[in-house]
Amino acid sequence: xxxxxxxxxxxxxxxxxxxxxxxxxxxxxxxxxxxxxxxxxxxxxxxxxxxxxxxxxxxxxxxxxxxxxxxxxxxxxxxxxxxxxxxxxxxxxxxxxxxxxxxxxxxxxxxxxxxxxxxxxxxxxxxxxxxxxxxxxxxxxxxxxxxxxxxxxxxxxxx
Amino acid sequence: xxxxxxxxxxxxxxxxxxxxxxxxxxxxxxxxxxxxxxxxxxxxxxxxxxxxxxxxxxxxxxxxxxxxxxxxxxxxxxxxxxxxxxxxxxxxxxxxxxxxxxxxxxxxxxxxxxxxxxxxxxxxxxxxxxxxxxxxxxxxxxxxxxxxxxxxxxxxxxxxxxxxxxxxxxxxxxxxxxxxxxxxxxxxxxxxxxxxxxxxxxxxxxxxxxxxxxxxxxxxxxxxxxxxxxxxxxxxxxxxxxxxxxxxxxxxxxxxxxxxxxxxxxxxxxxxxxxxxxxxxxxxxxxxxxxxxxxxxxxxxxxxxxxxxxxxxxxxxxxxxxxxxxxxxxxxxxxxxxxxxxxxxxxxxxxxxxxxxxxxxxxxxxxxxxxxxxxxxxxxxxxxxxxxxxxxxxxxxxxxxxxxxxxxxxxxxxxxxxxxxxxxxxxxxxxxxxxxxxxxxxxxxxxxxxxxxxxxxxxxxxxxxxxxxxxxxxxxxxxxxxxxxxxxxxxxxxxxxxxxxxxxxxxxxxxxxxxxxxxxxxxxxxxxxxxxxxxxxxxxxxxxxxxxxxxxxxxxx
Ligand SMILES: Cc1cc2nc3c(=O)[nH]c(=O)nc-3n(C[C@H](O)[C@H](O)[C@H](O)COP(=O)(O)O)c2cc1C
Ligand code: FES
Numbered sequence: 058x059x060x061x062x063x064x065x066x067x068x069x070x071x072x073x074x075x076x077x078x079x080x081x082x083x084x085x086x087x088x089x090x091x092x093x094x095x096x097x098x099x100x101x102x103x104x105x106x107x108x109x110x111x112x113x114x115x116x117x118x119x120x121x122x123x124x125x126x127x128x129x130x131x132x133x134x135x136x137x138x139x140x141x142x143x144x145x146x147x148x149x150x151x152x153x154x155x156x157x158x159x160x161x162x163x164x165x166x167x168x169x170x171x172x173x174x175x176x177x178x179x180x181x182x183x184x185x186x187x188x189x190x191x192x193x194x195x196x197x198x199x200x201x202x203x204x205x206x207x208x209x210x211x212x213x214x215x216x
Numbered sequence: 217x218x219x220x221x222x223x224x225x226x227x228x229x230x231x232x233x234x235x236x237x238x239x240x241x242x243x244x245x246x247x248x249x250x251x252x253x254x255x256x257x258x259x260x261x262x263x264x265x266x267x268x269x270x271x272x273x274x275x276x277x278x279x280x281x282x283x284x285x286x287x288x289x290x291x292x293x294x295x296x297x298x299x300x301x302x303x304x305x306x307x308x309x310x311x312x313x314x315x316x317x318x319x320x321x322x323x324x325x326x327x328x329x330x331x332x333x334x335x336x337x338x339x340x341x342x343x344x345x346x347x348x349x350x351x352x353x354x355x356x357x358x359x360x361x362x363x364x365x366x367x368x369x370x371x372x373x374x375x376x377x378x379x380x381x382x383x384x385x386x387x388x389x390x391x392x393x394x395x396x397x398x399x400x401x402x403x404x405x406x407x408x409x410x411x412x413x414x415x416x417x418x419x420x421x422x423x424x425x426x427x428x429x430x431x432x433x434x435x436x437x438x439x440x441x442x443x444x445x446x447x448x449x450x451x452x453x454x455x456x457x458x459x460x461x462x463x464x465x466x467x468x469x470x471x472x473x474x475x476x477x478x479x480x481x482x483x484x485x486x487x488x489x490x491x492x493x494x495x496x497x498x499x500x501x502x503x504x505x506x507x508x509x510x511x512x513x514x515x516x517x518x519x520x521x522x523x524x525x526x527x528x529x530x531x532x533x534x535x536x537x538x539x540x541x542x543x544x545x546x547x548x549x550x551x552x553x554x555x556x557x558x559x560x561x562x563x564x565x566x567x568x569x570x571x572x573x574x575x576x577x578x579x580x581x582x583x584x585x586x587x588x589x590x591x592x593x594x595x596x597x598x599x600x601x602x603x604x605x606x607x608x609x610x611x612x613x614x615x616x617x618x619x620x621x622x623x624x625x626x627x628x629x630x631x632x633x634x635x636x637x638x639x640x641x642x643x644x645x646x647x648x649x650x651x652x653x654x655x656x657x658x659x660x661x662x663x664x665x666x667x668x669x670x671x672x673x674x675x676x677x678x679x680x681x682x683x684x685x686x687x688x689x690x691x692x693x694x695x696x697x698x699x700x701x702x703x704x705x706x707x708x709x710x711x712x713x714x715x716x717x718x719x720x721x722x723x724x725x726x727x728x729x730x731x732x733x734x735x736x737x738x739x740x741x742x743x744x745x746x747x748x749x750x751x752x753x754x755x756x757x758x759x760x761x762x763x764x765x766x767x768x769x770x771x772x773x
Contacts, residue, residue: 084493084513086513087513088494091455126497126516127497129496143666144662144666145662146648148659149574150575182499182666182669185414185454187417188572189580
């Protein structure tokens with residue numbers, strides 16, 4: 058379940074706990090951002106400002122780093138993140154048909170979030186579970202050997 | 217040749233010989249003759265069977281029962297039970313472990329036994345990875361003890377050098393040489409970095425090693441640290457590998473508790489500890505200098521080389537960067553010696569290689585086999601043949617470091633040298649097996665899509681070149697490619713190889729080069745005849761918009 062920001066106090070305490078866990082060093086920047094991203098599903102602007110203050114790093118540096126890594130997002134994401142693997146091993150196992158049905162079911166283009174804030178659909182490079190392609194990951198759940206027929210059932214598990 | 221019923225092999229490495237293997241062999245002959253079975257049973261001495269825990273060993277085929285240690289006094293009972301009464305000679309069997317020697321490999325070539333030869337995966341699936349005691353019971357931390365108490369750092373480097381171990385992260389660089397560079401470099405502290413960023417499409421071997429045997433990596437890194445004079449190690453692990461991260465954290469804290477990590481290891485005065493650094497999703501961070509930038513808290517953009525990490529690595533200090541599979545070999549080499557390791561594989565590429573088998577075969581998965589096995593053998597023995605009895609068209613060796621191998625090269629031994637001679641790269645060991653329904657234009661399009669989205673954008677040839685190449689391949693797959701497009705593609709491929717800053721851009725040209733080299737007619741058919749011979753491309757005759765990977769903020773050209 059993603060946390061949403063209720064007060065300034067939330068922001069301060071979440072940043073503080075991440076910084077305490079990883080240490081206020083430059084090598085901790087990515088781990089800190091990852092932890093916060095996991096908490097909120099993305100990196101809210103006010104949180105970035107707080108990290109910038111605590112670590113004494115320019116905000117522009119944080120944005121430049123955050124925009125580099127696929128697992129970090131500076132834009133809000135839906136309640137559920139769907140990652141579809143588009144690399145060759147999954148593709149050869151007919152990944153394209155799965156992708157087609159995902160897009161049709163959700164009515165989303167890659168990178169888009171649904172209007173009701175439920176889904177964000179993204180494509181991804183190999184997720185390292187290629188033995189069972191095609192692969193999709195929804196939040197922390199991995200689905201392998203996905204067929205177009207299974208897609209509606211899988212989506213129905215999420216509210 | 218007359219058919220035989222059984223084949224008995226007696227191990228005859230020096231240790232077996234010392235323990236009376238010759239006499240065992242002699243008595244086997246005598247007992248078999250006494251039972252008048254000498255027409256049906258063949259007995260033979262073989263060399264090293266690759267297992268040294270219960271010597272001498274006697275292996276009986278076709279059942280592949282392994283007995284050991286067998287003394288001359290045991291022989292009568294063994295022959296009586298196994299050959300005469302036809303049952304296992306109770307109490308004589310060697311402990312229940314896989315036979316990992318050359319002999320198992322040879323017999324597999326005759327189709328009698330699966331020939332996996334496990335060195336780095338030896339314990340994976342057999343031990344509880346969350347329990348250090350399991351690891352210790354299976355020879356764990358013995359190599360570290362041996363190195364710290366009986367070998368100098370130079371001895372360790374020499375042993376690894378002699379073993380001929382080469383990097384399994386893609387480039388095949390000799391590991392002993394890399395360690396020597398770091399040990400001789402000026403600057404302190406030095407660092408050991410284990411590259412567990414594994415993001416080559418089709419590759420998940422490092423994940424399985426880390427999930428199944430995390431202590432082997434901790435032990436290997438400590439040995440590396442001792443050899444090069446480093447007391448700090450980093451494991452850079454891919455952000456998506458949650459289970460492996462968890463297992464590593466557990467293993468590290470157990471190792472600290474039992475004194476296998478920390479200060480004054482084995483009373484030698486040597487200190488070593490390991491930090492796990494978790495990535496945040498970026499393929500390029502597997503490139504060693506980008507990886508170092510990323511640990512330092514920056515964007516993972518590759519540095520200019522030279523200087524190399526061996527002299528200017530993490531925080532500008534000398535650093536060893538090794539792939540997970542590479543260093544997973546280290547404890548076995550130290551325990552058993554370089555000569556033992558050289559029993560496996562070929563003389564220029566000793567040891568084993570872990571492959572992932574994917575695509576249109578009946579059985580997909582992970583295998584560890586000696587260097588030098590052929591693609592045909594992999595498909596037939598481990599893949600259990602092509603799915604739906606289709607025929608092989610090509611194999612793709614995965615990610616940025618691989619090649620497209622046409623079926624005509626399927627009998628080339630897969631080792632660094634043989635492949636280099638045919639212009640093929642072994643890459644990270646992913647074998648994506650494709651049948652005749654695969655279209656080379658479609659495949660190249662998917663591969664280029666990978667490169668364009670993973671290009672870090674630092675250098676223009678790669679940032680623009682991969683986008684443009686993908687765009688052209690898309691046009692060709694839609695049936696609107698022109699002759700001019702083909703010329704452009706050729707030119708882009710040359711430029712990418714020549715001018716890209718790092719391996720990502722350089723190897724992004726490989727799929728293009730390979731399809732031109734091996735499948736030119738099929739590519740031409742898309743352009744000149746507007747047909748996709750494999751029937752895979754849309755060929756809609758329409759320009760389709762391509763979604764642009766949002767991360768790098770690029771817009772279409
Ligand atoms: C684009 C690119 C991606 C790479 N990805 C990885 C990787 O995921 N894992 C890895 O071990 N090596 C990777 N490498 C190779 C590393 O730069 C480096 O050569 C390797 O980690 C050295 O270890 P080794 O000598 O044990 O092979 C990559 C190289 C390039 C150019
Ligand atoms: S290729 Fe899809 S998970 Fe690896």
